[in-house]
Amino acid sequence: MTMETMSSADPCRQLSPAAALFHSLSDPTRLSIVQRMAGGEVRVGDLTSELGLAQSTVSAHVACLRDCGLVEGRVQGRSVYYSLSRPELMDMLAQAEILLAATGNAVSLCPNYGTGSTGATLTQENEK
Numbered sequence: 763m764t765m766e767t768m769s770s771a772d773p774c775r776q777l778s779p780a781a782a783l784f785h786s787l788s789d790p791t792r793l794s795i796v797q798r799m800a801g802g803e804v805r806v807g808d809l810t811s812e813l814g815l816a817q818s819t820v821s822a823h824v825a826c827l828r829d830c831g832l833v834e835g836r837v838q839g840r841s842v843y844y845s846l847s848r849p850e851l852m853d854m855l856a857q858a859e860i861l862l863a864a865t866g867n868a869v870s871l872c873p874n875y876g877t878g879s880t881g882a883t884l885t886q887e888n889e890k
Contacts (some may be wrong), residue, residue, distance in 0.1 A: 766849075786830040791815065792823050799833065800852050803843040 786795045787793060794813060798804055805857065807854055827833040834847040846852070870876045 782830065785827060785854075786832065789823065793818070795820070795823055795827065796832070796851060796855070798847065799844060799846045803836065803845045805841050805843055844870060 787796070792815065795809060798809065798812065804816060806820050806824055806888075809815075809824070810817045813820060824833060828835065828844070831850055832848060833844050835842040835844050858866065
């Protein structure tokens with residue numbers, strides 16, 4: 763992904779696609795779904811039992827990933843099998859792991875998004 767220099771009157775507008783991409787991956791449940799799909803196709807029902815979450819919750823997360831163009835579905839009979847539509851996503855997540863290791867996971871200390879932050883608490887509450 764290439765970040766362009768901010769030259770327009772609205773610099774946030776140029777970052778919107780990148781911000782949307784990272785926001786789509788900012789939920790631990792969505793990251794779990796992406797990691798599971800890296801191993802192959804999966805149905806929502808399978809994800810429900812594997813993640814221990816309600817079907818409606820898993821469906822909403824899969825829909826978010828699908829709407830972002832990161833996941834695609836294949837209909838077979840009455841089932842829909844979901845898979846990653848962009849294998850580059852796993853390359854990006856692998857690079858994120860390298861960055862986390864290089865920074866000693868310092869991002870977990872972030873007052874806004876780290877483990878002890880209110881944002882992390884809200885995310886954890888949404889998973890229940």
